[in-house]
Amino acid sequence: MTQNSLSKDLLLKIHNLMVKARVTEERLIHIYKQGLGYFWIGGPGEEAFAIPLGLLINKGQGLNHDWLYLHYRSLPTLIAMGLSMKEAFRAMFNKATDTSSGGRNFANHYCIPKWNVPPITSVIENQYSMSIGTAHVLKKAPDNQSLVVVTGGDAGTHEGDFATCLIWSSRPGKELPLLITVQNNAWGISTSYSSQHSEQHISQRGEPFNIKNLSINGNDPEESYLALKEQMAWIRKHRKPVLLEARVSRLYGHSSASGANYMEEECCIKTLEKKLKSEKLLKEKDIKDIWGSYREEAKKVQKEVMEESDPDGNTIWNHIYANNENADWRKF
Amino acid sequence: MANMTQALRMALHYGEEHLELRDIFGEDVGPPLGGVFTATQGLKTAWNSPLDERGIVGTAIGIAMTGQRCVAEIQFVDYIFNTIDLLKTAGNTLWAGNGQFPLPLVLMTPNGAGIHGAIYHSHSFDTWGVRLPGWKVVSPSNAKDAYGLMLSAILDPNPVLYLKPKALLRVKTPELIPGEPEDQKQLKEMIDAPVGEERKNWKPQWPKLEKYTVPIGKGSIVQEGEELTVVSFGRSLHLCKQALSSLSLSVELIDLRSLYPYDWTLIKSSVQKTKRLLIVNEDTEVANFGEHLALRAVQEGFYHLLAPPRVLSGKQVPGVGLHNNLESATVPQVKDIQSEIKNLIETKW
Numbered sequence: 287m288t289q290n291s292l293s294k295d296l297l298l299k300i301h302n303l304m305v306k307a308r309v310t311e312e313r314l315i316h317i318y319k320q321g322l323g324y325f326w327i328g329g330p331g332e333e334a335f336a337i338p339l340g341l342l343i344n345k346g347q348g349l350n351h352d353w354l355y356l357h358y359r360s361l362p363t364l365i366a367m368g369l370s371m372k373e374a375f376r377a378m379f380n381k382a383t384d385t386s387s388g389g390r391n392f393a394n395h396y397c398i399p400k401w402n403v404p405p406i407t408s409v410i411e412n413q414y415s416m417s418i419g420t421a422h423v424l425k426k427a428p429d430n431q432s433l434v435v436v437t438g439g440d441a442g443t444h445e446g447d448f449a450t451c452l453i454w455s456s457r458p459g460k461e462l463p464l465l466i467t468v469q470n471n472a473w474g475i476s477t478s479y480s481s482q483h484s485e486q487h488i489s490q491r492g493e494p495f496n497i498k499n500l501s502i503n504g505n506d507p508e509e510s511y512l513a514l515k516e517q518m519a520w521i522r523k524h525r526k527p528v529l530l531e532a533r534v535s536r537l538y539g540h541s542s543a544s545g546a547n548y549m550e551e552e553c554c555i556k557t558l559e560k561k562l563k564s565e566k567l568l569k570e571k572d573i574k575d576i577w578g579s580y581r582e583e584a585k586k587v588q589k590e591v592m593e594e595s596d597p598d599g600n601t602i603w604n605h606i607y608a609n610n611e612n613a614d615w616r617k618f
Numbered sequence: 619m620a621n622m623t624q625a626l627r628m629a630l631h632y633g634e635e636h637l638e639l640r641d642i643f644g645e646d647v648g649p650p651l652g653g654v655f656t657a658t659q660g661l662k663t664a665w666n667s668p669l670d671e672r673g674i675v676g677t678a679i680g681i682a683m684t685g686q687r688c689v690a691e692i693q694f695v696d697y698i699f700n701t702i703d704l705l706k707t708a709g710n711t712l713w714a715g716n717g718q719f720p721l722p723l724v725l726m727t728p729n730g731a732g733i734h735g736a737i738y739h740s741h742s743f744d745t746w747g748v749r750l751p752g753w754k755v756v757s758p759s760n761a762k763d764a765y766g767l768m769l770s771a772i773l774d775p776n777p778v779l780y781l782k783p784k785a786l787l788r789v790k791t792p793e794l795i796p797g798e799p800e801d802q803k804q805l806k807e808m809i810d811a812p813v814g815e816e817r818k819n820w821k822p823q824w825p826k827l828e829k830y831t832v833p834i835g836k837g838s839i840v841q842e843g844e845e846l847t848v849v850s851f852g853r854s855l856h857l858c859k860q861a862l863s864s865l866s867l868s869v870e871l872i873d874l875r876s877l878y879p880y881d882w883t884l885i886k887s888s889v890q891k892t893k894r895l896l897i898v899n900e901d902t903e904v905a906n907f908g909e910h911l912a913l914r915a916v917q918e919g920f921y922h923l924l925a926p927p928r929v930l931s932g933k934q935v936p937g938v939g940l941h942n943n944l945e946s947a948t949v950p951q952v953k954d955i956q957s958e959i960k961n962l963i964e965t966k967w
Contacts, residue, residue, distance in 0.1 A: 349684060388716040397715035404683050405715035412707050415672050419680020419688075422641070450673040457668070605717035606752055608775035613751065615910075618835070618882040 292508050294567055300341070300507045301562060302576060304333035304555050307362035309580040310371050313588060314378050314393055315538060315546045322592075323378045326546055328394045329359030331537035332469050334554035335504035338511035339435065339467070340366025342518055345401050349427050353402040353420045355413035355436040358394045359469060360406065363437075367401055371584055375591040382597040388604070389597035411445035414438060414466070418454045421462035421527075431522040433463040441474025443488050452529070456495040461526040465518060466497075468529070469504060471536035476544065492529035504532025505554040619802045620795055623787045625761035626657040626726075627809060628795060629768035630689060632827045634663050637772045641681055643667050644674055644691030650817055654693055655728060655787050659811045660822035671697050675704040675725065679711070682723040687772055692727040695781065696741040708777045709752025724771045724778045729757065730900050731938045731949045732785025732853050739784075740938035740945070742901040744851075747779045748878040748910075754834050755877040757781035759855040761791035763875060766832030774834060781877075783852035796828035837881035839888070843870035845963055847888040849911065850898040851875060854950060858898055861955035867963060877907060882914070889915055894962055895927040900949040903931045925965040930958045 292300070311330040318326040329336060340363035344352045356363065361374060373385065377396070380389035386397040387405070397405040407413065417436035424432050442448060455462040468488045472479040485491060492499030498520070502513045510532060517528045535551040562568040606613035620628065633639035641663055644653075648666040652659030667674050671692055678690035692698045698705070705725075712720050731740040747755040754776055758764040764782070771778035790802065799805050808823040837849075840859065845867055850858045851874040862869050870888050874880060889895050895915050897908035908929035915927045932938075932949045939945060 353684075355680075384716075386716060387714055390716070391714055395714075397718055399718045404719050405711055407707055407714075409703055409707070412676065412704055415676020415704060416680040416683065416707075417676075418673065419677035420683055421680070422677060423681055423684045423686055426640075447672055447676065450668075450670055450676065453668055453670065454673050454677065605713045605715075607754075608712060608717075608720040608722075610717075611776075613879070615879070615882070615914075618879050 292511055297508070297562070298567060300337050300511070301555070301558055301568070303337045303366050304362065304507070304558065305576050306580050307333050307337065307365040308555055309577065309584050310365065310374050311361060311538070313584040314374060317375070317378050317588065318542050318546060323393065324380070325542045326378070326393050327358050327541035329361050331471065331535035331551065331554065332359055332504065333362040334507040334558065335469060335510045335532040335534055336360060336362035337366045338507055338514050339363045342511070342514050343367060343435070344432060347400050347402055349424060349430060350432060351402055352432050353424070353434045355417040355420070355434065356396070356403060356406050357410065357413060357438050357442065358392070358406055358408065359439065360437060361394050364396055364398070364403070369396070371587045372591060375588055376594065379591055380597070381591060382595045388601060410438060410442040411447035414442070414447040414451035417464060418451060418462065421455065421464040424463055425460070425525055433465055433518060433521045435465045435467065437467045437469060439474070440468055440470040440472065440479050440483070440488060441477070443468055443491070444474070444482065452491065452495045452497060455527040456497050463521050463525045464527040465521055466527055466529045468531045469534050470531050471534050473536055473540065475540045487531055489529050489531040497527050497529050499529040501531040501533065504534035505552050505557060507554065507558060619790045619792060619800070620761045620798055620805060621788050621790045622758070622761045622764045622782070623655050623657045624805060624809060625765040625795055626768055626782065627659060627661065628798065628825070628827055629765045630658065630661050631824050632769060632829070633687070633689070633772040634661060636829065637687065637769065639663065639687050639689060639772055641665070641686070641688040643677070643688070645669050645693045647691050652811060653691065655784070656811070657782070657787070658691070660809060660820070671701045672704060675701040675708065678723045678725060679704065679708050679721060682721040683719055685722070687722050689724040689726060689772065692725065694735070694739050695727040695729045695743040696738045698727060698743060705750050705753070709750045711752070712776070713752060720775045721777050722775045724780055726780035726782055728784035728787065729781035730783050730785065730853050731945055734940060734942065734945060735784070735938070736940035737937035742899070742932065743781060744877055744899055744901040745905065745907040747781065748907050750779070752777065754778045754879065755781065756834055756875060757783060757852040757877060758875060759783065759786065759852055759873050760793070761789070762793045762795055762830070763832050765795045766830050767834070767875065769829065770831045770834050773831070778834070781852065785853045786856065796830045797826050799825055832875060835876045835879040835881060837872050837874045837876065837884045839870060839884070840873050841869065841871040843868040843892065845869060845892055846894040846896060846959060847872060847885070847892045848896045848898060848959070849874055849885055851877065854898045854900055857950060857952050858955055861952045861959065865956060865959060867959065869959060880911070885911065885915070886918065889919055890922055893922055893924040896958055896962055897927070897929045898931070898950055898955055900932045902934050903929070904934045906931045925962055925967065928958055928962055930954060
């Protein structure tokens, strides 16, 4: 591995995980289109950035590990961290076995305490405000090298919470160990980036706050991996924020709301596979086998999950208060 | 004999020393001011935030997400409205996440009218608060309860909205907080920061405070009676007391203290005895929280009631006007409460 490239093994691992994430998303879309699930939203097209991010996380629970305030296009990051297809399908089918929400929340709204992943919300900005508090705790912890990653889309930066994040994370002498990422797919539902943004790069919004910032090609896994690795190491050492914008594709539109149909944009996996073939790291048959293997796995897991139990209506009263303290006024 | 501000300050200090309270923050909460009502003077973990309410609530959630305890402040409850979806998120985080991330945070904020604070310093958030499932909502009416409720709020593993009745923040309570010196002047010298240059080097001398908690969800009977039950809290409770002091009627007065969860057992047993119910608060009248209690009283006790329950609350207008005539016409006054009490006792179905 040179400074500007990744080892063969790492590149193949990234490719493999990218395919796994894409196949999972495409199966989720398929489930939605079959009328078997209510709603799909996810991150196909963002794998080249999101998989390296997941691989670079110091994974675990508690203050000695990284924290992730993610948005709903983060499946590839969690796949890279070890999330199973089964968990993704359980959420899509809103099964009782869905550990993230017990059937309460949409697909790709994960909650994984063992990896410091608080519940993903559907609103596009709250995570930028909430990440500050956790980064504040990490900053105060002695000899701590953990960081907080907060992700969002370009439309999320329209909201005040993005400005909140920039202001609070850069207070003089109180800077926070925070990796602020913007996966800029150039769309906010049906509204184009170009119609709403006058700044050339969203990352430039870090400048007035003296926040280290950069924009990268998020469709290139090597560039993404190397940039993330460098910036995360810098944050761990200096305990200050970085604003990183990754330009990515949005391959299936916003969500079910926009039909979830394939769009003709650059596909980061196809681009990578072209490179892998030209460098003779993979043959066409190898690639087909990888896709085929994951597609078979997805079908099998879908069938298994469909047999799992649905949540009982009475569970709506669970977990309103901690330790299942009663929150139903009828029982006061 | 502490006032409510001093009681809150002592409770927060107790929290810092004994309850693992690590962060007390908000606008002007840290030195030099220590809060616009001085409730956070001299506290070692108090710090100033940007003037950004969404940042304050978001940060509180992020701290609590790690399991650490914090008390955040919204300087006046009138400023809380732009945080409403973050409040919703705080309330649903445990539920949405299948019980996996409790949020042990306290959000305190001065609430209500009574100081001529005009349109943006007089709001009540009582009803908004109880419409945020997942939160607990409390509001004390005296200094000792303020201390006890704050300790309970800090200890609670859930988000607690602590509504400080701003008109009562300087009101003293005869009952002492455990550990508080009896001499009010002595207490002031110990924990009130001096004004001017002296403040720079000032450090509080904290009394040896003791643990005292008021359970969240438990109200108290302030005055026993037979003819009518009046349920109130915060500033309105004092107005009810004044109203009753010049009436020769046997009225039971309940201080709700917790708006959610609320003490239905106490209310119900009182209404079963008096057979009449009046609820008094300052929030606007349409879809007021008191209507829920009144409806429940009817549904569960219709055949015991001698008169329809009444709710006396703020008028359905966009704000509380500055002039005394405007404020008095907007939120319940002593004479309004007296009038309601008399009418209710004289009324039958």
